[in-house]
Amino acid sequence: MGHADPRPIGVFDSGVGGLTVLRALRARLPDEPMVYLGDTARVPYGTKSAEVVTRYSLRNAAFLSGQDVKLLVVACNTASSVALPALRATLGIPVVGVIEPGARAAARVSRSGNVGVVGTPGTIASGAYQRALAAERPGARILVQACPLFVPLAEEGWVQGDVPRLVARAYLAPMRQAGIDTLVLGCTHYPLLRAVLAEELGPDVTLVDSADATADEVEELLSRGVVGRASAGAGGLRVFVTDLPERIPELSARFLGERVERAEHVDIQGS
Numbered sequence: 001m002g003h004a005d006p007r008p009i010g011v012f013d014s015g016v017g018g019l020t021v022l023r024a025l026r027a028r029l030p031d032e033p034m035v036y037l038g039d040t041a042r043v044p045y046g047t048k049s050a051e052v053v054t055r056y057s058l059r060n061a062a063f064l065s066g067q068d069v070k071l072l073v074v075a076c077n078t079a080s081s082v083a084l085p086a087l088r089a090t091l092g093i094p095v096v097g098v099i100e101p102g103a104r105a106a107a108r109v110s111r112s113g114n115v116g117v118v119g120t121p122g123t124i125a126s127g128a129y130q131r132a133l134a135a136e137r138p139g140a141r142i143l144v145q146a147c148p149l150f151v152p153l154a155e156e157g158w159v160q161g162d163v164p165r166l167v168a169r170a171y172l173a174p175m176r177q178a179g180i181d182t183l184v185l186g187c188t189h190y191p192l193l194r195a196v197l198a199e200e201l202g203p204d205v206t207l208v209d210s211a212d213a214t215a216d217e218v219e220e221l222l223s224r225g226v227v228g229r230a231s232a233g234a235g236g237l238r239v240f241v242t243d244l245p246e247r248i249p250e251l252s253a254r255f256l257g258e259r260v261e262r263a264e265h266v267d268i269q270g271s
């Protein structure tokens with residue numbers, strides 16, 4: 001076991017979606033203090049170029065380093081798919097992304113090796129899931145689909161009924177026909193649409209949410225003493241956003257399962 005380390009775990013995302021990852025982390029590690037940064041002024045990342053997303057990610061990480069975090073969780077699939085090498089080269093602390101844990105979990109649960117991945121256009125275009133799955137499960141047949149309409153549906157709370165069902169049907173039809181047995185929810189927002197996706201794909205398809213797999217990985221780093229644990233009862237949460245925080249109480253209730261009444265606005269420089 002490593003030494004105790006009271007510093008917080010830093011978590012960032014392009015906006016509120018990463019709160020689904022924070023939720024899994026807080027459930028798994030209730031004694032760890034955490035600092036979350038949502039770059040709500042610049043969301044979405046999923047439709048932006050790898051260069052821009054990497055630049056934004058480095059700046060988010062610099063802000064969290066200033067909060068003296070002991071470990072960084074990149075709770076955004078798009079940022080994880082393009083910016084991890086730059087983040088790891090720059091920061092002197094462990095950096096955990098969401099892609100590899102999700103790919104590992106999918107490779108483990110798939111019986112047939114026919115695996116679908118849904119994500120933002122940026123995540124799918126990067127090929128990061130395709131590479132990670134191929135490495136974890138050589139010979140896997142991987143089908144991918146960018147689903148940009150899922151993000152606004154989740155943010156607006158349109159997660160049930162005909163509208164999300166028809167959108168999901170259109171996006172998922174090729175995978176359904178191809179007989180996938182596992183679908184990776186490769187975007188922070190998609191767990192909110194889990195019920196609709198499960199209904200569309202039927203009971204034979206397992207949905208893999210990389211939030212839980214990522215929380216497992218962080219817990220393992222603490223257990224192995226790569227970073228020290230905080231002491232019992234230390235777990236608090238600070239939430240920062242780069243746009244005005246008006247919608248955070250409502251959005252955090254849905255994405256985090258806890259109502260964050262007071263998110264702090266922070267103006268991080270650079271565009």
Ligand code: DGL
Pocket residue numbers: 013014015017018043044045046047075076077078079120123151186187188189
């Ligand atoms: N957080 C992003 C992701 O997981 C989704 C929202 C966005 O496009 O910024 O890819």
